[in-house]
Amino acid sequence: MSRGSNPEARMPLREHLREFRKRLMLAAAGIVVGMIVGWFLYQPVFEALQQPVLELAREQDADVKVNFAGVATALDMQLKVAAILGLVVSAPWWLYQLWAFVAPGLHRKEKRYTFGFLAAAVPLFFAGVAFAWLVFPNAIVILTGFTPEGAANFLDAQLFITFAMRLVLAFGLAFVFPVVMVALTWVGIVKTRVWLKGWRWAVFLIFLAAAILTPTPDAITMLFMAFPMVALYFAAIGIGALRERAVRRRAPAEPTEAPA
Template sequence: MSLRDHLLELRKRLILAAVGLIIGTVVGWFLYTPVYEALQAPVIDLAERDDALVTVNFGGLASALDMQFKVAIILGAIISSPWWLYQLWAFVAPGMRQVERRYTIGFMGVAVPLFFTGVAMAWLVIPQAVSILVGFTPEGAANVLDAQMYLTFAMRLILAFGLAFVFPVLMVALTWAKIVPARVWLKGWRWAVLIIALAAAIMTPTPDAVTMMLLATPMTILYFVAIGVGFARERQRARKRPALDDDAEAETSL
């Protein structure tokens, strides 16, 4: 494909992904109340456990409406993730052979569960993060959490965890499309581990190392698994190439 064709394909996939995001956002709008109640639950439980004034507060007249829009958009990204993950694969797939494009089901079968695994891990981290951060409140003082900051933090954390778990699948796709060889990923493993650790520290804003390791460890393992899958595919492709060359020579001689 020419550069122009790649750009047209990219525009097409972005438009389709945006349509899916809009539909997911509409669904997310109606799911806002139960999601908000679930995210507020750790705060309420903490207040009851410590008999302290800890609550989520909407500071402005339009804050609640604005927050519902923001949460609905992030929920839309999570709900529509199978759709935009497919668009991502479909953009990479033209660089592959026809037989390799048949692995679409395999890509989706791995990427989607990994994304939701990351979402589930973030959901488990949020109560611990709230407990640790609120625990720094001095005795006798109140902790009134700004709804905008708290809900934005929680939803971005959930989305970030999901994307972090999908990245290794993207690595495999780029290797299979011959865009980034597996040896390049392996050569940069030290930088990758450092970036993973920094990303885990940023995405888990709690002072304890355990929470950070809960994210960094599986991300690191998945990174090396992706490299292994990439090398296996390259070796398989190398074994098939001599046979293809022999067939081409035979046809030429005829």
């Protein structure tokens, strides 16, 4: 990145792409390490995912099982679960790389907000993961409850585990999106008025995503997911507005500092 005295200087496109590649490779390396950890976590994670099925079979005397239909299905599932667990485990690392890609556009004293970004993004990501983990057992109970009496329900392992892990990842990313909104506003890429102007579409898309991602047919669970996301969306707008107001107030009094 060029470090001239001009505060409006921008990183040349070639350097911008080089920085993007660097951060992408660092993030990928962290995810690979997370995948190795995820490989060893597969067994306890699978047992935890299977627990609602076992409890349902025991409590209702139902013939419900997770079925591995193919010879290589178990290995394929372990690889897929390890990949998604790698994304979850390495979340603090790749979230940092996301911020580090944006940070060159900040001034020196603004880069101290890196800790604030991570302190907000990482807990929210894991909060979304935890929320999905709580929703999943309830989904299994409700959806398998439609099995006719006397029939067996053999859950395909591919669909069962892939659905569970994608649900976990989707909730985590949904909960961290407001922090990304704040970051984009913080560096001046997206103005607060843009987020506010599109709030109707945002609320609609949030409820649509909640309806798709929530595996239960009841509206209560969908609302339980959508309301926190809407609240986080408007909280992100509020934080961005406070930031823009603070910048406007100090602009006449403080000289603009060149980016680091």
